[in-house]
Amino acid sequence: MATAPVIAREMTFSQALNEAIRAEMQRDDSVVVIGEDVAGAAGRAHLGLVDAWGGPLRATKGLITEFGERRVIDTPIAEMGFVGAAVGAAMTGLRPIVEIMFVDLIGVCYDQIVNQAAKMHYMMGGNIRLPLVIRTAFGSRGDKRSYGGGAAAQHSQTLYAVLAHVPGLKVVVPSTAYNAKGLLVSAIRDDGPVVVMEHKFLGFAAKGHVPEETYTLPIGKAEIVREGTHVTLCGIGRMTHICLEAAGKLAEQGIRAEVVDVLTIAPLDEETICESVRRTHRLVVVDEDTPVASMARDIAARVGEQAFDWLEAPVKTVTAPDTPVPFSAVLEAEYIPNADKVVAAVRDQIG
């Protein structure tokens, strides 16, 4: 008897985040969600108004109706206060998932992340645990005026290098619905602070197979998403998709590019990246962040230190320029790395 064909269960990146949070809240009563508009219309249940919004990626939509206001805690606009409260709550028995609407807003709560959450375990000699997840949306779209584009210099940044720079913070940058769910579940179960960087464009555009059951993916592990022999393209978050697009174009020119999806920028999986470079002998790092003191250059430097003898060409980086994110669509499109720029960088290396 023939078995029925398996129909892939598809959902968006945002829905996968929502599913991860929901499953972990069902599994563990100490998991709570804290942030601006994580429910929306807080305190208006008597008017029939609940669950108005669910945050910019809708990742918390529906949680208030299932778990109630005890565990889905809407906040005023007070990032310093509520991220700090989440730190205190994490020290005293809760596992908070705190949402900072956009990573651009970390300026107002940077101390809580950098001086408090990140260092607490170390400063206390290991005597406290800090199971805290900070979720935040980042990035720009770069091609269309739809959601995630046209938000200009204070609502479009990538800003993860300033988090990865701080010892003690783990920083993950998922790229697909599948790894968004697995990495977020791992982040929630981690006993230390983990920042989950969620790309605005991927939130609704990245759709793919997501198993119904709960699963974890290892934090600190990169993934080879396309095998190749001539060059390694290293992508972070949405840039992994740009790398894959570039790899397709390069294949038409007879160049076989390997694509590494970094997935976790702190701690960085140097081994997977260096091993790939030892096979391909070339590296192009593609990063939506600005170039100075960036992940792109950090990865380039680490490969330079550890795999120099295997390199046949200087490492290249394709990044945003060293400017704020512009508003005008034509400028924004120019700002974001694209496949053609990646192809050009590889052509430069191969000659």
Place this chain on the structure above:
Amino acid sequence: MGEFGTSGLPRETFVGLYERMSLIREFEERLKWLVETGVPVGAVHYYVGQEAVAAGVCAALRTSDWISSTHRGHGHCIAKGVDVRPMMAELYGKATGTNRGKGGSMHITDIRVGVLGVNPIVGMGVTHAVGAALSAKVRGTDEVAVAFFGEGAASIGALHESLNLAAIWKLPVVFVCENNGYAQATPAEYAIAVKDIADRAAGYAMPGNVVDGQDVLEVYCAALTAVDRARGGEGPTLIECKTHRYYGHHQGDDTLRYRTEAEEQHARERDPLVIFRERVEAGGFLTPSELDEIDARSREALDDAVSFAESSPLPELGDLYTHVYVD
């Protein structure tokens, strides 16, 4: 609060209040002596002069309650029950310290007795106490959290955001402002628009009151009221304790660059330990010899703490790399 208001207190309350103040005073004076004789204990901020605040507030708490502290935190830690032996060892940078030698004076923590941490980023610890109170409420316990902060923190956004969050969420938290008049060298009357920081409570719809921070019985009674209110689910309170720090902002600070000698002398006429002794001796609650005995025990505890610290091992160099991530 006069003697009549406190005469109903049990004897052990008076003992507990004086034990805390005496031990804090002895710890800080011993530490000052160590610093001045060249023992490298790093940056320290002496609590001398403010003992009544930590002692009075913490005596109103249970071990299971939480406190967040400030850079001037030794007094809070001792009053909440942190053992002075690992505290002193921490200042010596020893492996037996409260933080295994990785924190020092400005990060002393003992989560087992409810200390969320000494925190030298002014105002930030306040948010952690709010978080602990939120946690208590979500977990359905009757724990209370106290946020200690100086009047210097009264100007930072973290405090105002915390007051508002505690008020809208009706959290079991008590905000205790220790107004010692100076944020390092900046006078409160220059930096703060209101005379009494407690007045700001009105803007956050919570009770606010000013107490004499040199009078431990007054502090204790105000704290008891606020803690009861918090534990009973009625929400937060702001208590402002007017107090005085005897020494500089930190160990090397010359106070006479921003305070006058006359002002210092006037303030020291109201020493919290002396005030307490006079009150309880006059009221017949404790005898001079009982109080002297408590002081003697404090000295012994510090002798013991210093020898423990001195004889403890230093961290291994490999410890540099541990506890970066939570395993």
